[in-house]
Each structure stands twice: as structure tokens, then as C-alpha cells.
């Protein structure tokens with residue numbers, strides 16, 4: 001279960017404060033599918049980045065299966081992220097790598113052998129055509 005409780009994200013600008021996420025509360029039970037809709041700049045991407053721990057909330061708590069992800073150590077957060085699939089709004093590809101090498105990157109960081117990661121990456125590429 002995912003639980004957002006009184007989540008705020010405020011950015012300090014030069015002369016003002018921008019509230020990107022304003023007191024967000026919701027729960028997603030196991031197996032439920034949620035969509036977040038809103039106009040451009042409403043804070044959707046910020047909300048999702050907070051869920052993945054890429055941004056810390058200014059206040060509030062985010063629980064995933066009872067664990068407050070804003071309180072995890074960096075190491076635990078990296079482990080947690082392996083269980084969260086995220087497609088970025090911008091692709092964030094490494095230009096120095098080919099497509100298949102980009103797909104292989106997370107497997108490489110996870111210490112999977114060269115032969116095995118090539119095999120898996122080829123399967124993923126086939127899957128999406």
C-alpha cells in the first residue's frame with residue numbers, strides 16, 4: 001500500500017516560495033491502479049519524484065508498505081527503488097551509450113554478468129518492439 005499524508009513540496013525561488021505539492025493525501029491499495037491528472041505545472045512529476053525518493057517532501061509522510069520512504073538511508077532507498085518502475089517524462093538516456101547499453105545500465109549497476117544482462121536487455125527490447 002502507498003500512503004501520502006499531508007505532503008507538501010515547496011521550492012524557494014529568488015523572491016518567493018512556489019508550492020508545487022500542496023497538502024496531498026491519498027492511499028493506493030495493493031493491486032489498485034491510480035492515474036494522476038492535472039494541468040501543466042500542477043505538480044504531477046514532483047509528486048511522482050517524491051514517491052520514488054528522488055525529491056524529499058518539505059513536510060508530510062510517504063509510506064510504501066508501512067515504511068516511510070523519506071526516512072530510509074540512501075542504501076535502503078536504492079534497494080526500494082529497484083521495486084519501483086519509473087518512466088521519466090524526459091527519457092534521461094545516456095548519449096554515450098547505444099539503446100541496448102542504456103537498457104543494460106541498471107542491470108550492470110546491480111552486478112549482473114555481461115552475458116546475462118545482454119540476454120535480458122534483448123528480451124526487453126523485443127517486448128517493446
Ligand SMILES: Nc1ncnc2c1ncn2[C@@H]1O[C@H](COP(=O)(O)OP(=O)(O)OP(=O)(O)O)[C@@H](O)[C@H]1O
Pocket residue numbers: 011018019020038039040041042043044045046047089
Ligand atoms: N526543482 C525545481 N525548482 C523550482 N521549481 C520547480 C522545480 N521542479 C518543479 N518546479 C515547479 O513546480 C511546479 C510543478 O512542476 P511539475 O514538473 O511537477 O509539474 P507537472 O504537473 O509534472 O507538469 P507537466 O504536465 O508540464 O509535466 C511547476 O511550477 C514547476 O515550475
Ligand SMILES: [Mg+2]
Pocket residue numbers: 044045046089
Ligand atoms: Mg510532468
